[in-house]
Amino acid sequence: MKWTTKRLTLCAMLAALALALSWVERAFPPPVPLPGCKLGLANIVTLFALYALGAPSALAILLVRVLLGAMFAGNASALLYSLLGALAALAVMALLARSRRLSVYGVSVGGAAAHNTGQVCAAMLTLGNAAPLAYLPVLLAVSLFTGALTGFVAALLFRSAYLQRAIR
Amino acid sequence: MKHEPKLKPTGWDALVAAAVLLLALALGARFSLSGAQSGARCAVVSVEGVEVERLPFADAEREYQNNGYTVHVRVTPDGVRVDRADCPTQDCVRTGTVSRPGQSIVCLPARIVVTVAGAADEGVDAVAG
Numbered sequence: 001m002k003w004t005t006k007r008l009t010l011c012a013m014l015a016a017l018a019l020a021l022s023w024v025e026r027a028f029p030p031p032v033p034l035p036g037c038k039l040g041l042a043n044i045v046t047l048f049a050l051y052a053l054g055a056p057s058a059l060a061i062l063l064v065r066v067l068l069g070a071m072f073a074g075n076a077s078a079l080l081y082s083l084l085g086a087l088a089a090l091a092v093m094a095l096l097a098r099s100r101r102l103s104v105y106g107v108s109v110g111g112a113a114a115h116n117t118g119q120v121c122a123a124m125l126t127l128g129n130a131a132p133l134a135y136l137p138v139l140l141a142v143s144l145f146t147g148a149l150t151g152f153v154a155a156l157l158f159r160s161a162y163l164q165r166a167i168r
Numbered sequence: 169m170k171h172e173p174k175l176k177p178t179g180w181d182a183l184v185a186a187a188v189l190l191l192a193l194a195l196g197a198r199f200s201l202s203g204a205q206s207g208a209r210c211a212v213v214s215v216e217g218v219e220v221e222r223l224p225f226a227d228a229e230r231e232y233q234n235n236g237y238t239v240h241v242r243v244t245p246d247g248v249r250v251d252r253a254d255c256p257t258q259d260c261v262r263t264g265t266v267s268r269p270g271q272s273i274v275c276l277p278a279r280i281v282v283t284v285a286g287a288a289d290e291g292v293d294a295v296a297g
Binding site: 051077081096097099100101102103104105106107109110113123126127128129131132133134135136137138140141143144147148154155158159 | 191192195216276281283
């Protein structure tokens with residue numbers, strides 16, 4: 001894979017978009033009032049980048065988004081949560097996307113579930129306590145809906161002929 | 169496009185969703201079963217993963233400080249709750265009262281966990297002091 005100017009520009013734009021989406025997301029109330037429970041709109045960008053540009057580019061976008069996001073929020077302790085969550089989501093989605101049988105919906109739901117699992121793992125690590133595991137069942141159930149939602153938005157994006165041309 | 173994604177849900181997607189749901193139910197069942205026992209309960213307070221205090225379910229108030237935050241814990245005969253905290257997220261306060269063994273209140277910024285323990289794991293050693 002070559003880091004052409006086009007690829008670099010697309011990645012930078014998608015990273016900016018992901019940052020903007022995580023910011024917009026804070027304006028919405030969480031679907032369930034639980035720590036770590038959110039819509040996961042930035043996952044739309046990861047999912048899109050994964051199919052459109054491949055896993056290495058998606059990873060680069062994800063790292064820029066997570067690092068800059070923590071910097072802008074001025075919250076270094078939240079970095080581990082978003083990093084573990086986002087990496088777990090990308091890893092699972094990259095694996096699931098290899099199966100040509102699954103649509104973006106299945107990949108997205110798997111990614112959302114992995115994101116929550118990664119965050120709960122980060123919480124258990126920082127707390128040194130298994131208590132956050134009790135949140136996981138609810139978070140997993142919620143991820144079915146948030147994952148389907150992000151999958152739906154991603155499917156809309158992939159249908160756009162304009163975007164198809166832009167990334168070719 | 170690296171490769172064309174399928175845009176319509178397939179039966180295999182349902183399989184992924186079912187796997188997630190099954191995992192959620194299995195984990196959920198594990199926690200609700202472990203919380204079924206009744207009897208004397210207490211609130212176990214851990215700071216940075218280290219247990220600092222066990223509070224029996226009777227009226228009491230405690231304040232814990234860690235990582236630059238203060239968490240105010242109130243215990244009643246019915247359960248335990250965090251009624252004040254100066255953390256930015258306030259997730260611990262919003263959790264409300266917990267009373268069943270296995271339930272917990274987590275304050276991530278302060279790295280403080282309050283877990284309800286049942287009679288079974290109430291060690292005699294812990295009461296001393």
